[in-house]
Amino acid sequence: xxxxxxxxxxxxxxxxxxxxxxxxxxxxxxxxxxxxxxxxxxxxxxxxxxxxxxxxxxxxxxxxxxxxxxxxxxxxxxxxxxxxxxxxxxxxxxxxxxxxxxxxxxxxxxxxxxxxxxxxxxxxxxxxxxxxxxxxxxxxxxxxxxxxxxxxxxxxxxxxxxxxxxxxxxxxxx
Numbered sequence: 107x108x109x110x111x112x113x114x115x116x117x118x119x120x121x122x123x124x125x126x127x128x129x130x131x132x133x134x135x136x137x138x139x140x141x142x143x144x145x146x147x148x149x150x151x152x153x154x155x156x157x158x159x160x161x162x163x164x165x166x167x168x169x170x171x172x173x174x175x176x177x178x179x180x181x182x183x184x185x186x187x188x189x190x191x192x193x194x195x196x197x198x199x200x201x202x203x204x205x206x207x208x209x210x211x212x213x214x215x216x217x218x219x220x221x222x223x224x225x226x227x228x229x230x231x232x233x234x235x236x237x238x239x240x241x242x243x244x245x246x247x248x249x250x251x252x253x254x255x256x257x258x259x260x261x262x263x264x265x266x267x268x269x270x271x272x273x274x275x276x277x278x279x280x
Contacts, residue, residue, distance in 0.1 A: 107224075111184065112151045127183035133161040133173065135192025161187065165195030170212045177221055185216055188226040 110118035111127040134140055140158045147156055157180055164170065177185055187193060190209060191200050198205045209225070217223045 108147055108156065109150045112155045125183075127155075129155055129157065129181050130184050130186060131157045131159070131177055131180055131182040132186045132188060133159055133193070134188055135161045136189065139188065157182070161193045163195075164193050164212075165197070170215070174216050174219065177216060178219065182221050184222045184224060186224045186226065187213065190225050190227040 107118055108130055109115070110123055111130065114126050115123050117123055132143060134143065140160070143156075143158060159176075173185075194200060194205065194209070198208070213223050213225060
């Protein structure tokens with residue numbers, strides 16, 4: 107996805123790329139994720155087109171406002187949060203619909219300021235036991251687009267972008 111957005115591809119997974127990105131910012135929660143991402147993107151995207159930061163203690167007051175402000179300062183064209191369960195604050199229950207709603211509400215100011223948000227979560231392995239409200243919703247909240255059934259959400263700042271995706275009737279995977 108990053109290569110398609112940053113290199114001016116016409117489509118990604120059969121869906122049209124609606125605008126060229128110059129700068130993608132990743133907020134990563136998993137140990138070792140930064141090195142893995144940099145290895146994947148090395149030579150595939152323009153140098154300095156990707157910024158990576160670790161997502162840490164999101165329960166601190168003003169944390170997401172600070173991320174929002176940093177994204178604006180960095181000139182982010184898209185923000186990728188990988189992964190949602192790793193970004194939950196202390197005491198937030200991944201299986202709670204309240205947590206799902208609160209997570210979306212925390213990310214919404216970023217999207218509303220014109221920076222699309224791609225919030226990644228992971229499908230449980232095995233028999234699906236432990237499917238959560240964040241990854242397993244039959245119905246997604248308003249303003250959220252499931253790109254792969256219930257596992258990757260995108261919050262787009264403009265309804266026209268969603269209309270183009272919806273009209274294609276196709277879903278992709280990451």
